[in-house]
Amino acid sequence: xxxxxxxxxxxxxxxxxxxxxxxxxxxxxxxxxxxxxxxxxxxxxxxxxxxxxxxxxxxxxxxxxxxxxxxxxxxxxxxxxxxxxxxxxxxxxxxxxxxxxxxxxxxxxxxxxxxxxxxxxxxxxxxxxxxxxxxxxxxxxxxxxxxxxxxxxxxxxxxxxxxxxxxxxxxxxxxxxxxxxxxxxxxxxxxxxxxxxxxxxxxxxxxxxxxxxxxxxxxxxxxxxxxxxxxxxxxxxxxxxxxxxxxxxxxxxxxxxxxxxxxxxxxxxxxxxxxxxxxxxxxxxxxxxxxxxxxxxxxxxxxxxxxxxxxxxxxxxxxxxxxxxxxxxxxxxxxxxxxxxxxxxxxxxxxxxxxxxxxxxxxxxxxxxxxxxxxxxxxxxxxxxxxxxxxxxxxxxxxxxxxxxxxxxxxxxxxxxxxxxxxxxxxxxxxxxxxxxxxxxxxxxx
Amino acid sequence: xxxxxxxxxxxxxxxxxxxxxxxxxxxxxxxxxxxxxxxxxxxxxxxxxxxxxxxxxxxxxxxxxxxxxxxxxxxxxxxxxxxxxxxxxxxxxxxxxxxxxxxxxxxxxxxxxxxxxxxxxxxxxxxxxxxxxxxxxxxxxxxx
Numbered sequence: 001x002x003x004x005x006x007x008x009x010x011x012x013x014x015x016x017x018x019x020x021x022x023x024x025x026x027x028x029x030x031x032x033x034x035x036x037x038x039x040x041x042x043x044x045x046x047x048x049x050x051x052x053x054x055x056x057x058x059x060x061x062x063x064x065x066x067x068x069x070x071x072x073x074x075x076x077x078x079x080x081x082x083x084x085x086x087x088x089x090x091x092x093x094x095x096x097x098x099x100x101x102x103x104x105x106x107x108x109x110x111x112x113x114x115x116x117x118x119x120x121x122x123x124x125x126x127x128x129x130x131x132x133x134x135x136x137x138x139x140x141x142x143x144x145x146x147x148x149x150x151x152x153x154x155x156x157x158x159x160x161x162x163x164x165x166x167x168x169x170x171x172x173x174x175x176x177x178x179x180x181x182x183x184x185x186x187x188x189x190x191x192x193x194x195x196x197x198x199x200x201x202x203x204x205x206x207x208x209x210x211x212x213x214x215x216x217x218x219x220x221x222x223x224x225x226x227x228x229x230x231x232x233x234x235x236x237x238x239x240x241x242x243x244x245x246x247x248x249x250x251x252x253x254x255x256x257x258x259x260x261x262x263x264x265x266x267x268x269x270x271x272x273x274x275x276x277x278x279x280x281x282x283x284x285x286x287x288x289x290x291x292x293x294x295x296x297x298x299x300x301x302x303x304x305x306x307x308x309x310x311x312x313x314x315x316x317x318x319x320x321x322x323x324x325x326x327x328x329x330x331x332x333x334x335x336x337x338x339x340x341x342x343x344x345x346x347x348x349x350x351x352x353x354x355x356x357x358x359x360x361x362x363x364x365x366x367x368x369x370x371x372x373x374x375x376x377x378x379x380x381x382x383x384x385x386x387x388x389x390x391x392x393x394x395x396x397x398x399x400x401x402x403x404x405x406x407x408x409x410x411x412x413x414x415x416x417x418x419x420x421x422x423x424x425x426x427x428x429x430x431x432x433x434x435x436x437x438x439x440x441x442x443x444x445x446x
Numbered sequence: 447x448x449x450x451x452x453x454x455x456x457x458x459x460x461x462x463x464x465x466x467x468x469x470x471x472x473x474x475x476x477x478x479x480x481x482x483x484x485x486x487x488x489x490x491x492x493x494x495x496x497x498x499x500x501x502x503x504x505x506x507x508x509x510x511x512x513x514x515x516x517x518x519x520x521x522x523x524x525x526x527x528x529x530x531x532x533x534x535x536x537x538x539x540x541x542x543x544x545x546x547x548x549x550x551x552x553x554x555x556x557x558x559x560x561x562x563x564x565x566x567x568x569x570x571x572x573x574x575x576x577x578x579x580x581x582x583x584x585x586x587x588x589x590x
Contacts, residue, residue: 036547038549047551110503112499173492173496175511219449226460229461230464242578246474249471319582320511320516387516
């Protein structure tokens, strides 16, 4: 690492890993409940497990993005963070708000709106927390010696993500209006501004790992995020086909969401091309695996599997089925989880001075988690397609169909076990690196 | 060959234009003439029902308008499918409702609360869902 204050990133990454483990635990509770093993129902019913599972996903990814920003922004703007103390205050308050929300979910305290279950009073604390974070990042950027495209795109992504949280806080009497604006947050996050964050981190990693000229990488970064917004903003329409709003969204959403895979394809091609073009052979192969892996898996999960059910004619049957869970799992994993794991894999050796690049454990973590997630995606996909056919074509009762497809949830649990083994190995590697230290400042950064 | 400046213009221009169209379409969708939801029929009971729906995170198991968790049945058109009496019994049950082995939380709603939720479902049932209403609940369609 080049700046002392980058050390704060380590603790955001550590929080990320802790929350990821919890997220997986609640995922298992849901998986077992689906095959009838719901012994925890009285304490952790499915809706609690589900809210915890999805909210922890959002919080650990946000913590990872924040850690990435605290690592990248000082290095890109060539100065220390404006206040390390406030960054730690922000970290602790983020953890407290997250934990309070999750404990509340066990006592029926929530808003009950998919992905945005955090109760309103805590929403205000989230806003305050994110404002503090943005203040620190933007002030560092303004006072810095350089304002690179990478740092600006990353900061824009984080700023817009904060702004887009606000429509989710508007109260509506109509379920339809409520749902409409809930997607302003959820869709425009994951298929919009989060891709700016992903693009910023990807660009930083490619500059560091491949040695390709910054100007070339950043030019293509603009093209990719341009494609993302061009397709993603109006692509929001694919959530509006069948929720009770005008038919115009069938046309607009259909056309623009069909274009959404282009941005992911461009991202995958761009990452692979930069890797091939690069003459620098960076020793941190693991970081390179996760970086290229993220670009490629996001194209499959978010791009291809998203396209699989985005056309209105298909979505008419798949809307509200497990097909969505198939797409959701591989998309979040490829686009966001893997990019966070990539920046952690790159930053950890630099923060701690321990260059554990070539461990078999690290390689196993990469392959087991990816194979496991692919297995889970296939299990959800098969269950989803069978559900669509039996329930919506053969008109079978919901629960009768659930019985028929329960075998696929055993496959899901096997896939999840493989995935979890990979994640545990990743965390063992994380711990083996030790804590960040000032001696790492003297270690040659690559 | 594309320059960095042109690439930035493509990003900024594309974003601004698509976002403006998006805002325009949003305003159009919520204009009175385009209402498909019988917005005027949202009574106080419907709003109270929606509030209960959210406060108890029903969407964490069920789905409505195709949105939710796919663990428990879709509730769009549930009244046509099952009848208000059945739904009321499930809502007011003091023990976990589990007709097919999968348990529901025993909310034990009062009769008034159950009626509010039924008003909410009743309002949902009349929304024009661009054809989804016939697919999501084919059994209900047969009954009509």
